[in-house]
Amino acid sequence: xxxxxxxxxxxxxxxxxxxxxxxxxxxxxxxxxxxxxxxxxxxxxxxxxxxxxxxxxxxxxxxxxxxxxxxxxxxxxxxxxxxxxxxxxxxxxxxxxxxxxxxxxxxxxxxxxxxxxxxx
Amino acid sequence: xxxxxxxxxxxxxxxxxxxxxxxxxxxxxxxxxxxxxxxxxxxxxxxxxxxxxxxxxxxxxxxxxxxxxxxxxxxxxxxxxxxxxxxxxxxxxxxxxxxxxxxxxxxxxxxxxxxxxxxxxxxxxxxxxxxxxxxxxxxxxxxxxxxxxxxxxxxxxxxxxxxxxxxxxxxxxxxxxxxxxxxxxxxxxxxxxxx
Numbered sequence: 001x002x003x004x005x006x007x008x009x010x011x012x013x014x015x016x017x018x019x020x021x022x023x024x025x026x027x028x029x030x031x032x033x034x035x036x037x038x039x040x041x042x043x044x045x046x047x048x049x050x051x052x053x054x055x056x057x058x059x060x061x062x063x064x065x066x067x068x069x070x071x072x073x074x075x076x077x078x079x080x081x082x083x084x085x086x087x088x089x090x091x092x093x094x095x096x097x098x099x100x101x102x103x104x105x106x107x108x109x110x111x112x113x114x115x116x117x118x119x120x
Numbered sequence: 121x122x123x124x125x126x127x128x129x130x131x132x133x134x135x136x137x138x139x140x141x142x143x144x145x146x147x148x149x150x151x152x153x154x155x156x157x158x159x160x161x162x163x164x165x166x167x168x169x170x171x172x173x174x175x176x177x178x179x180x181x182x183x184x185x186x187x188x189x190x191x192x193x194x195x196x197x198x199x200x201x202x203x204x205x206x207x208x209x210x211x212x213x214x215x216x217x218x219x220x221x222x223x224x225x226x227x228x229x230x231x232x233x234x235x236x237x238x239x240x241x242x243x244x245x246x247x248x249x250x251x252x253x254x255x256x257x258x259x260x261x262x263x264x265x266x267x268x269x270x271x272x273x274x275x276x277x278x279x280x281x282x283x284x285x286x287x288x289x290x291x292x293x294x295x296x297x298x299x300x301x302x303x304x305x306x307x308x309x310x311x312x313x314x315x
Contacts, residue, residue, distance in 0.1 A: 002311040004282065058200040060127070083311030085304070087286060095278070103284045110291045111262045 002083050003048045005068060006035060010086060012041040013050065013061065013069035021060035048084070121185060122173045127193035129177040134197025135171030146234065147241050157240050163233045170226075171200040178203075201226075247311040252306035258298055261305040262291050268309060 005013070015020060015030040042059055045051040050065035061069060063111070068084050069078045098106075130244065143160065175196045178184055184192055196203075205223040252261065269283045290304050292297065 003307050004286065035304070036137060083307060084191075085286065085308065091285045091289050092282065095282040098285070099283075100277075100281060103281060103285065103288065106267055106288050107262075107291075110288055111266065112259050 002085060004042075005084060005086050006041075006048075006091050007087060007092060009041040009045055010028060010088075012038060012045065012070075016061050017050065017066060017069040021054060021058045023027060023058050027059070050084070074075050123185070123187075123189040124177075127189050128172040128194040129183050130190070131175040131196040131200070132169045134167035134194055135200050136164050136168045137172070138198065139146055139167040143237070147237060157237060159233050159236045159240070163230075165230075165235075169201075170204060171197050171262075173231065174200045174203050232269070245307075249306040249310040250305070252309055253299075253302050256302070256306075258291070258302050261302055265305050265308055 011031040011033060012027055013054060015027050017117060018029055019026065024042070027033075028035050031038060033041070042051060042053075043117075045065065046053065049062055050068055051059050052062055053059055066085065068086070072114055095103075135261055143163070145256070175193060178196060187195075204226050211220055213275075252264075258266070265287055266284070269280055271286065275283070289306075290301055293301070296304070
């Protein structure tokens, strides 16, 4: 299934890669996010198998989590990893600030759908 | 009076269903190659066998002999994993507590099988993605992704908009060359449906 890693989750992945397995408190300090955001992000990342929790309530990256965290870093390769795609702030802003009609028109232009209609 | 041995079939069937749903939740498969995998069906059969063994293990216990046979058999089918995962003892080793029970064996076996199924699923996806890249241009792949997003009934309106914004960025991003854009969109399509 395609999974979209939100910017908040990317920050947690990058913090885990830089600092190794960590408890929630350390991730809050390293990512600059609120404890609530870190917990929500960890929960989503665990469900997708990018992070695992050890018996001592510390979190660590899985292999896919490590690859995704490398892509999430500035200048990362941005190669898709097993159906995992990164969202950035720009995409989230576009989605929240643009109406569905505007998005559809932009996609028509980008994919040449209007050219097809006018060609017919 | 002991429950008839035939009810073990019900325990096994329920356990098989529980296992199938668990695997279906874990592996979203675009094609049908994995359903031909011996690992996939073998793991289901093993779980059916474990549930039947638990049925025969619990059947002689007086506590369960008063139960309705259908209820007992179905209950074993649903709860057999909880029983298999019971910890019999805890051993202290180098300041850490190590639980001892069948769970260690079951979980190791489950991971072993899931790794093999995952390899088959990944190979299946790679084949499908390659075919999509070879058979389509960027415009066609973009239109297919757009339709996939539009038709996905499990996505919320906000998620649809986010994915449309993502698609727009992928198609327009000047940092991606055409092959990278095609690969990203093909991998999206080959990744199956929303969980």
